[in-house]
Structure formats: structure tokens, C-alpha cells
Amino acid sequence: MQKSEMLHINDLPLESFLEILSKADGFTIGVCRRVSKNWKEIIDGTELLWQDCCKKEYKHSSVIARRKSGKDTSWYNIYKNLKTWSNISKIQSKTREFYNFSLHDKCHALEIDNGILPLKDARGVVLYDMNTMKNIPVVVPEKNCLKVAHNDCASAILIKSGLLLQRTVTNPNFMSEAFFKADNFVLAENAMYFFNNRDIYKCDLGHENLSSKLILHCDYDIKVMQYNSNVLYIFTDCGNIVTIVNEQLDSVKPIAVPPEWLKQVKHITAINDKNYVCYSRILFKIETDTYKHLYIEFPPITALFFYGDIVLIGTKNSEILLYRLSSQKYKVTPIFERLGALPDGKYAVQLDVCERKSGPVIVAATFFEIFVFEYDFFPNDNVDRMKKTFTTNKLCIYKRLLRLKDRLQCQSFI
Structure with a gap:
């Protein structure tokens, strides 16, 4: 073949070019972004490419990051952030008091979900957009709110009396809301799972009627429920893990801790x-695909955030520590990196993380305050962030929250 007849990579069909890139790692793809403006536009515009990179290199932490940030942060930005966590202790954070409460409570901050931070105060639940750190103009009038979660089609609020579900529907004949007696729940892509006492139910979010289906009666009291990769996991008070696949009981196995620990283990994050x-x-026990560590002497833990490859820990002496699983060696004292500290006398009772385009935000809740540690991994990506308005996804959530607010004010479901 003559030189003039040789095929250049830029002559390949787009599908073939992306297929080649899909075989590379994230670092290599990042280098390819700098080859030309055309390559950069193609790579930055292909979310699936970065999603695959995240799931190959950060299998579990990327899923957590996506659930926390929602669609406000692209897979490319999530990948860049997770890559840069390796140097986070060398990067200075902007630490500030974000919110102040008048009442003593260890559960002021509810879990960040889909880029929204719910905070319980005297009025009810106030909501903040993690992308802009600005208030979302709706207050959920429920002081006993336990959990708020969203996905592309539905929002759900757990209160002491039960679970209120609101979904976006295009067909006027479909139910848009429902109420269930529930102790806790998880939202999956097309379904919601919840339990009441020991009974576990499924609600199909794509079905015309928002009815619940009993899928299993658990023989033990339920401590934690988690959904991952089409499998439902139930962690029980007696130390068993119940696995449910395709709405059927798949297995029951014990948590890998010494039996004498079970009565002392207070918290599980899975x-x-x-x-x-x-x-x-x-007492601290971590079990992952790669690492298995067990400690009896550990810094007194007041709060913890499990991020797959790393663990953030709040301690009684006001510190926020980072524990890398990869840094640990067998029978060696655990190694911690100090990320920062709260003012003297204050310590975190809750920790949470949300990835943004410019870098992560660590949220630390005390009994009276919310503190935030903001990291600008990529300060150039932070330009005009505060001026941004709702994304389409956030606007849909906002509308559902307004309907949930009206429903809670009516209280007609109780």
C-alpha cells in the first residue's frame, strides 16, 4: 500500500474510534483528549466512555459518587475527582460553617442523594443544591423526616409514620403517588424496595399502579438494606447477610466478624x-473484594463514610481522618491521613461526600452545626458555578418535592 493510501486514524468511523478508546485506561484517554480539538470534543461528549473507565478503575466508589452527585457531575468529572483523591491530603480545603441549628440532634443532616443535601431544622426539612451550595426554595414540613431519595423518575420521603412516594408520569392514567408503611427503603433504577418490620416489599416504578409486592419475610430483625447490581442485600441484627436475587432468597451467610463482636457492632455501612x-x-471491621482488616484498638469513631477504596472517619478529638485500604499491611497499626479538624470541642457525628465538577465536598455534621470541607481539585472548572440554575434533572426533582410538600401538609395518608 502506498503512503498516500494508508488509512489514518482520523479516517475511521466514529464507532471504531470509540471502540479503540474503550480498550484504554482513563489516563491514556485523558492524554488522547489533548491530541486535537476534534478528539477532545468526541471524548468529552461520550459519557459511556468515562462511565466504563470509572467502573473499571473505581468499581464501587464511582457508583456511590454518581448516586450522590446525580447528573450535575459528568462521568468525566467523577473520574478526574476519584483519580485526584490519591493526593487529597496534600490539597488545602476551604473549611467553613455552613448551617447552624438551635436544637441538639445527632441526625440533623440526612444522606446526600442526587446532588441534594436535606437538613432537619425547626421548620422541617430544608434542601440544598450541592452543586451551588444554595437553598432549594421548598421546605418539607416534616420534622420527623428520616430519609429523602431520588432517581430519574421518582422521589421518596421516609417519615416516622411511613414512606411517601412521588413519581413523574406522562400517562395521566398512571398513579403518581403512593404511601406505604415502612421502616426504611432503597430506590433502584426502576423499582423501590422497602421493609416493614421483617417483611420486605418491592414497588415497580414502571407499573401503572404503585402497588407493593411482598417478596420475602425475613427471619431476623433488619439493620441495613442495600441494593447493588440488581441484587438486594439485607444485613440483620443477628449478624447475617440475606441476599435476594430476582425477588427470590438466594443465600444467607454470617458477617465475617468474631461472634463476640456481634453484640457490640452498632453500625454497618455496606x-x-x-x-x-x-x-x-x-471496634472496626472492614471487608472488601481486596482488603480484610479487623481492629479492636481504633481511634474512637464518631462518624464514618465508606467510599469503597477509602474510609473517612470522624474522631472524638475533632479530626477528620482518611484511611486508605491500599496502605494497610497485615498486623500493622492502621495508617491515617489527616484531612482537617473542626473547631475545638466539636466533632462530627455524621459524614457525607458529594463530587462536583471542580472537586469533592465533605459534609461534617455536629450536634449543632454543619461544616463543609470544599476541595478545588480543578479550580478552572469552578468558574461561574454559583450562577448555575437547575438542571433538567434537578428541576424534575424540585417539582416532585413541591408535590410531596403539599401532600405532607395535607397529612391525608396517615
């Missing part, structure tokens, strides 16, 4: 049955 953390004040 991704699936092979990736979880059990802890109390100084």
Missing part, C-alpha cells in the same frame, strides 16, 4: 455482601 464496614466506638 455496598454489597463482599464490601462493607462494621464498627462501634473503637
Whole structure:
């Protein structure tokens, strides 16, 4: 073949070009972005490419990051952030008091979900957009709110009396809301799972009627429920992990901790049955695909955030520590990196993380305040961030929240 007849990579069909890139790692793809303006536009415009990179290199943390940030942060930005966490202790954060409460409570901050931080105050639940750190103009009039979660089609609020579900429908004949007696719930892509006492139910979010279906009666009291990769995991008070696949009981196995620990383990945060953390004040057990660590002497834990490859820990002496699973060696004292500290006398009772385009935000709640640690991994991406308005996804959530607010004010479901 003559030189003039040789095929150039730019002559390839787009599908073939992307297929080649899909075989590379994230670092290589990042280098390819700088080859030309055309390559950069193609790579930046192909979310699936970066989604695959995230899931190959950060299998579990990328899923957590996406659920926390929602669609406000692209897969490309999530990948860049997770890559840069390796140097986070060398990057200075902007630490500030974000919110102040008048009442003592260890559960002021509810879990960040889809880029929204719910905070419980005297009025009810106030909501903040994590992308802009600005208030969302709707107050949920429920002081006993326990959890708020969203996905592309539905929003759900758990209160002491039960679970209120609101979904976006295009067909006027479809039910848009429902109420269930529930102790806790998880939202999956097309379904919601919840439990009441020991009974576990499924609600199909794509069905015309928002009815619940009993899929299993658990023999034990339920401590934690988690959904991951089409499998439902139930962690029980007696130390068993119940796995449900295709609405059928698949397995029951014990948590891998010494039996004498079970009565002392107060908290469990889980991704699936092979990736979880059990802890109390100084007892710490971590189980992941790659690492298995067990400690009896650990810094007194007041709050914890499990991010798959790393763990953030709040301690009684006001510190926020980072524990990298990859840094740990067998029978060696745990190694911590100090990310920062709260004012003297204050310590975190809740920790949460949300990735933004410019870098992550760590939210630390005390009994009276919310503090935020903001990291500008990529300060150039922070330009005009505060001026942004709602994304289409956030606008849909906002509309559902307004309907949930009206429903809670009516209280007709109780």
C-alpha cells in the first residue's frame, strides 16, 4: 500500500474510534483528549466512555459518587475527582460553617442523594443544591423526616409514620403517588424496595399502579438494606447477610466478624455482601473484594463514610481522618491521613461526600452545626458555578418535592 493510501486514524468511523478508546485506561484517554480539538470534543461528549473507565478503575466508589452527585457531575468529572483523591491530603480545603441549628440532634443532616443535601431544622426539612451550595426554595414540613431519595423518575420521603412516594408520569392514567408503611427503603433504577418490620416489599416504578409486592419475610430483625447490581442485600441484627436475587432468597451467610463482636457492632455501612464496614466506638471491621482488616484498638469513631477504596472517619478529638485500604499491611497499626479538624470541642457525628465538577465536598455534621470541607481539585472548572440554575434533572426533582410538600401538609395518608 502506498503512503498516500494508508488509512489514518482520523479516517475511521466514529464507532471504531470509540471502540479503540474503550480498550484504554482513563489516563491514556485523558492524554488522547489533548491530541486535537476534534478528539477532545468526541471524548468529552461520550459519557459511556468515562462511565466504563470509572467502573473499571473505581468499581464501587464511582457508583456511590454518581448516586450522590446525580447528573450535575459528568462521568468525566467523577473520574478526574476519584483519580485526584490519591493526593487529597496534600490539597488545602476551604473549611467553613455552613448551617447552624438551635436544637441538639445527632441526625440533623440526612444522606446526600442526587446532588441534594436535606437538613432537619425547626421548620422541617430544608434542601440544598450541592452543586451551588444554595437553598432549594421548598421546605418539607416534616420534622420527623428520616430519609429523602431520588432517581430519574421518582422521589421518596421516609417519615416516622411511613414512606411517601412521588413519581413523574406522562400517562395521566398512571398513579403518581403512593404511601406505604415502612421502616426504611432503597430506590433502584426502576423499582423501590422497602421493609416493614421483617417483611420486605418491592414497588415497580414502571407499573401503572404503585402497588407493593411482598417478596420475602425475613427471619431476623433488619439493620441495613442495600441494593447493588440488581441484587438486594439485607444485613440483620443477628449478624447475617440475606441476599435476594430476582425477588427470590438466594443465600444467607454470617458477617465475617468474631461472634463476640456481634453484640457490640452498632453500625454497618455496606455496598454489597463482599464490601462493607462494621464498627462501634473503637471496634472496626472492614471487608472488601481486596482488603480484610479487623481492629479492636481504633481511634474512637464518631462518624464514618465508606467510599469503597477509602474510609473517612470522624474522631472524638475533632479530626477528620482518611484511611486508605491500599496502605494497610497485615498486623500493622492502621495508617491515617489527616484531612482537617473542626473547631475545638466539636466533632462530627455524621459524614457525607458529594463530587462536583471542580472537586469533592465533605459534609461534617455536629450536634449543632454543619461544616463543609470544599476541595478545588480543578479550580478552572469552578468558574461561574454559583450562577448555575437547575438542571433538567434537578428541576424534575424540585417539582416532585413541591408535590410531596403539599401532600405532607395535607397529612391525608396517615
